[in-house]
Amino acid sequence: MLKKQFVTGLLAASLAVFSSSSFAEVENYVIDTKDAHAFIQFKIKHIGISWLLGQFEKFTGEFSYDEKNPSASKVTVNIDTPSLNSNHAERDKHLRGKDFFDVKKYPTAKFVSTAYKAVDKENAVLTGDLTLRGVTKSITIDVKHTGAGNDPWGGYRRGFEGHTRITLKDFGINYNLGDKAREAELFLSVEGIKQ
């Protein structure tokens, strides 16, 4: 009697292990910042006349992605805020200062995802907490899966692009840049190397 129960139990357990979704392919990626195949750019209107562009040159990040269960995907990005660069010394000094990013007090910005919702095969909405200038707020990023596959050097890579908008005041930036510059757009392009 005991032996039958034991065998049934073992059979049930093995079935559970082999059929459950925990056996799914969760892929872990490190964002390829070493070879700069990732970019974080910002865009804001200059006095309502033209787009002012810049980027954060130093950051690290990782993500995990499951093709069979995309909603389990996770992303973390850490940004070195002093690395901002809008190609102008005086402007960048100002941006790093108290009026804007206050990098001495807040040398990092961080994004940690909380949800990933696939819209179709290519598009998704990524929700997560952005900590910028010491303030943490939930934001959503429109994500496009740009590609995945083997690289010519023995690795496997996956790429995404993301668009989002943030309101400056939400993160404690109150400097008046004009009515057309209450928000800044962020564009991210990331390539992850599968671990």
Add this chain to the structure above:
Amino acid sequence: MLKNTSTQYGILSISFHWISVLMVLGLFGVGLWMVDLGLYDAWYKKAPMLHKSVGVVLFVITVLRFIWVKLNPQPLPPEHSPTWERWAAHLTHILLYFLLFASMISGYLISTGDGRGIIIFNLLELPALPWQFPQQEDIAGQLHEIFTYSLIGLALLHMLAALKHHLIDKDTVLRRMLGRSV
């Protein structure tokens, strides 16, 4: 007279001194004020342009001044002056020259941190150095703040010392920099 003597500053030294006083005070005042201007303030662009342009002119003046100092005898310390006071005065003057140059050079390094030159009075361009170092504008910015505040502080001390000589010691130290015959 033009040149200094052992008891008196010549008109050129006196001019260098007081022109510098006015320019340094003006630069410091404008500097303090301009960093708080907003994008839409009328002087947002004009104030820094003037500050940088006048700073460059002061640099040229100070170089010429320094050359003139080296070519001239310097009036002697007052007879009553104890040794420590002579050293303090001499050190202060050296330090003032150092802080003048350090302030102006650090300022230059802020604006030229991206390789761009500085346009003086919308007329000519002072080029950047052939290379820049990482975070140049930030490091130079912090140094500029330290040097300029120190310069003003030391200049204040220097002024109080001159008044001490004039009002308490009742000697000729201040008078000779005012061109009063001694």
